[in-house]
Amino acid sequence: MQRAYDYIIGGGGASGLYLASVLADHPIYKDFKGLIIDPKTSYENDRTWCFWEKGLGAWDELIFKQWDTIKFKSDSLNKNVSINPFQYKMIRSKEVYSSLLERIKKHPNIEFCHEKIVHYSDEGVRVLVSTEHHTFSSKKMFSSILNWDLIKSQTKYPLLQQHFVGWFVKTSHPIFDKQKATFMDFSVSQKKNTRFMYVLPFSDSEALIEYTLFSKDLLSLEEYENSIDEYLVQMGAGEYSIAEKEQGSIPMTAFPFEKRNTKNILHIGSAGGWTKPTTGFTFKNIERKTNELSDFLEIRSDFSKFTKSNRFRFYDLLFLDVLHRYNEKGSMLFSKLFQKNSAQRIFRFLDEQSSIKEEVKLMRTMPTGLFILAFIRRLFRIN
Numbered sequence: 001m002q003r004a005y006d007y008i009i010g011g012g013g014a015s016g017l018y019l020a021s022v023l024a025d026h027p028i029y030k031d032f033k034g035l036i037i038d039p040k041t042s043y044e045n046d047r048t049w050c051f052w053e054k055g056l057g058a059w060d061e062l063i064f065k066q067w068d069t070i071k072f073k074s075d076s077l078n079k080n081v082s083i084n085p086f087q088y089k090m091i092r093s094k095e096v097y098s099s100l101l102e103r104i105k106k107h108p109n110i111e112f113c114h115e116k117i118v119h120y121s122d123e124g125v126r127v128l129v130s131t132e133h134h135t136f137s138s139k140k141m142f143s144s145i146l147n148w149d150l151i152k153s154q155t156k157y158p159l160l161q162q163h164f165v166g167w168f169v170k171t172s173h174p175i176f177d178k179q180k181a182t183f184m185d186f187s188v189s190q191k192k193n194t195r196f197m198y199v200l201p202f203s204d205s206e207a208l209i210e211y212t213l214f215s216k217d218l219l220s221l222e223e224y225e226n227s228i229d230e231y232l233v234q235m236g237a238g239e240y241s242i243a244e245k246e247q248g249s250i251p252m253t254a255f256p257f258e259k260r261n262t263k264n265i266l267h268i269g270s271a272g273g274w275t276k277p278t279t280g281f282t283f284k285n286i287e288r289k290t291n292e293l294s295d296f297l298e299i300r301s302d303f304s305k306f307t308k309s310n311r312f313r314f315y316d317l318l319f320l321d322v323l324h325r326y327n328e329k330g331s332m333l334f335s336k337l338f339q340k341n342s343a344q345r346i347f348r349f350l351d352e353q354s355s356i357k358e359e360v361k362l363m364r365t366m367p368t369g370l371f372i373l374a375f376i377r378r379l380f381r382i383n
């Protein structure tokens with residue numbers, strides 16, 4: 001017999017656990033019977049999350065380090081910018097997972113199943129979710145299972161990946177300025193791609209350094225690691241040790257993920273399109289969208305009505321069209337962006353909080369020809 005739940009959360013990662021913790025105290029969902037399905041049985045420190053926000057925030061107790069100044073570097077620009085009133089905050093996933101799990105486990109009406117979901121479907125009055133060994137039914141399902149095949153198998157929306165390898169290093173020489181987070185350092189060889197270093201320093205000899213690309217294809221592990229090593233040598237790091245490593249690939253696409261939502265199934269996290277297509281930033285969006293969802297659930301129950309497209313989706317699409325076609329121009333595009341706009345304006349734009357007037361100003365700092373061409377291609381569906 002199928003076990004029945006009020007809701008199932010597919011995938012207990014960042015968005016799944018955060019949503020479960022919010023539903024646990026939700027006026028309507030708090031007493032509902034919930035199930036989180038994820039094959040993971042333990043939670044490692046598998047990712048470092050950074051995001052910007054103004055003043056105090058929901059994660060402040062877990063903040064590992066924060067910066068008031070960011071650095072942008074390329075062949076044409078070397079700029080340190082104060083981001084006040086924003087701060088760039090960093091938290092480690094292990095702390096986030098522990099804190100969310102602790103909150104969820106206080107609610108015995110939320111259960112866990114450590115299996116892999118192989119299929120789920122909305123049957124109209126209920127959702128059926130099959131794992132390798134069981135089938136569950138529920139009234140509603142939230143899925144954070146990202147279907148890479150789906151976004152790779154279509155050509156209408158170009159797909160780039162933000163892919164990277166990061167090392168937590170300790171150097172024998174003091175080479176870092178712990179007051180500044182290096183957002184993008186394009187001084188590394190571009191090799192016809194968009195490649196940069198991302199450096200988060202904790203002291204003058206400790207930092208997380210990530211060799212990052214916005215491009216179509218992944219590299220071999222060796223290539224990322226050799227590039228970090230070369231960078232450290234160039235900085236004069238001397239002997240160094242690696243305390244931890246991390247690696248990731250985040251989808252960058254304007255694919256309309258919400259079209260897969262149904263009345264009873266909502267896709268969340270990266271699987272729901274909550275990753276900002278042009279940057280890969282997702283963490284703060286998970287908090288924002290989940291809070292919006294919490295309000296939505298108080299008054300509505302048809303999940304297909306939750307996500308609405310906006311003008312930012314179109315901006316993201318055009319930017320990705322350009323970066324996909326001219327991947328070697330990333331350094332130039334981001335340099336122009338940071339040269340002619342304040343970090344505050346860029347953050348507001350990426351947070352989709354800017355006014356149209358501000359957006360026009362920002363767009364005028366970009367090479368107009370490339371974007372007009374991308375616009376025409378979209379308009380007349382030219383590939």
Ligand SMILES: Cc1cc2nc3c(=O)[nH]c(=O)nc-3n(C[C@H](O)[C@H](O)[C@H](O)COP(=O)(O)OP(=O)(O)OC[C@H]3O[C@@H](n4cnc5c(N)ncnc54)[C@H](O)[C@@H]3O)c2cc1C
Binds near residue numbers: 116
């Ligand atoms: C190393 C790394 C660093 C990142 N750093 C940042 C950052 O600094 N700032 C930022 O904003 N974003 C960052 N991101 C992007 C984003 O915030 C994270 O990917 C975030 O974890 C996305 O949350 P999610 O819930 O969508 O996916 P996940 O956290 O990956 O959760 C998905 C869950 O689904 C489970 N799952 C998968 N398949 C199945 C299945 N078939 N059945 C059941 N469960 C399944 C997985 O085990 C996983 O637990 C980073 C990503 C990575 C990988």
